[in-house]
Amino acid sequence: MNLHRISSEPKCKCLNHEIQNARLHYGRFAVYPLFPGQAITIGTAIRRALLGEVHSTCITSAYVVGASHEYSTLKGIRESIHDILLNLKDIVFKSDTLERQEGILLFNGPGIVTAQHIKLPPVVQVVDNTQYIARLEMPTSIEIHITLENTKTCTSLNTMPTTKGRFILDAALKPVRNMNYSIHSLGEGDMRQEMLVLEVWTNGSLTPQEVISQASQNLNDLLKPLLKVERYFQAKQNIHKKRMFTPTQSENLNMDQIEMIGGNKLIDQPLLPADSHLNSSLSLNIDNLVHLEGISIDDLQISVRASNCLKKVGIYTIRQLLSYTQQDLFQIKNLGKKSVEQIVIAIRKSYGHILG
Template identity: 40%
Template structure:
């Protein structure tokens, strides 16, 4: 009876999106609340998520530009108003969104006279320009502007060495930071003879990600930071079962609520489960990306996956049984 009363009085924190606003193509705003929280929890969560939002969320930038027959970034092309340096600075301002990793290529091939903007960039389907109106150059004669671009997805800042430019290839400083600013505030109130808190979180992005997407990615990154602690084994006095660099995922979930299991499983990706390369590749090809996806597969379903042998299926089912996830794959 006492346990039931405690479970009723302690409510699970709920995240709510209070406001989403697009002030311009390069300025998106989101306001969120998380409550109820116990005293001190709001500051712990707010401080951590703010740091991750500002430093760990990935963005996409142009990192190199190649111009034919140009040797120096302060060169001037007859027929173009801007210097090479000014064109590079304009390229740096372009906000991009990419759904894939790795190097991607873009290009500009324009015959003047013309005002060249971001809309004139030819890009692969996986890359999108957020604001097509960004000015690049003004061509006032009948000449051709040819620029090859390299595009990367990353995080943080890259300050390029201008001395590294060669053969007309110019490195561009990159700021892979779609989150422009983050604010959080805390409101305390009394509830049933204890102080509880509401965390208010404000996020501004440049449009490369929406505030909701940025918050999701930051939350996932924060979980990833703490996974090594969850994976580690307890070290005994005699040194047995010491912490190892090659620990398999072994977190028992029997004591966790069903809702928390679902959320947790959605955040765990199969490349974090230390399966063999063969199992990992087979699961990825079958569009199984998370622990939650995997838990929905029965033994029969797994046996149908191409190149996934019986021994591998046994290994997967044994893993699911060890972490005690109730799923078709665990049923006999």
């Protein structure tokens, strides 16, 4: 389009950054100038990335000294262990590292335990010192050893530890509380441009600027595989030309699959890896190849055992199978002599091909 009309590259500018309280940051950003239609592309993508992909550090497990299980109580403390753990789960941290960190909470009562009483390594800080944890009503003490992890790298989820008194918190604090964007049109007629205004509310673990850049980085990383796709795209086009004259069953099938991706549904059958087009068996002409592409090995009517073995190593279609030699088949785990024979006969019968 009229690239020359845009005087400059789109830029992102922070219009507003408010810290409403320690755990509520608000930021407003403007991205402009953009061509009509681009704003919604970026806006939706960044919204989804912000809400779904930004991670932060939080407490993932805690060891409470003197507690036999979560649902017990400690003398002189107003809350049960379970209530304390729920409070710990909500504590917001600011961390410079993705690695696992340890912290300790020691407090001698009576008094109110808040987040400021957690002793942490220097790379991690508590965002809001006033976050309530527990209240000790008597001169007793409380000791909690905590583990902090970034939810992105966190591994210990959903696995209960065997050590007694160590409790897993399925913490899933999302640093982005809410996100909204609006699109504003500037100029008229051919000069129409769009401005994208992003509004981000975070919980203080990351500033709005940080989450925006982290989300963009994530988006970028997600798009990386698509940068390499160019080379194969050419090959695909060749096939496409030939197919124009012979629309086959497999094409319909492929179109179905594409539609399914668009409709956000799960695909039972994994799509073919792109590079399988290239190193296909030379003995076959390309028309046949396309034809066989969409046919599942289940159509061969081989035994379940053999077909399972093939599926395990990633052979789902006849076309994939044809790229294997008999010797290759013998290498496949659990595939014995009988099964290989069965496969070879089946292929010969149904498709008239002899495996090398």
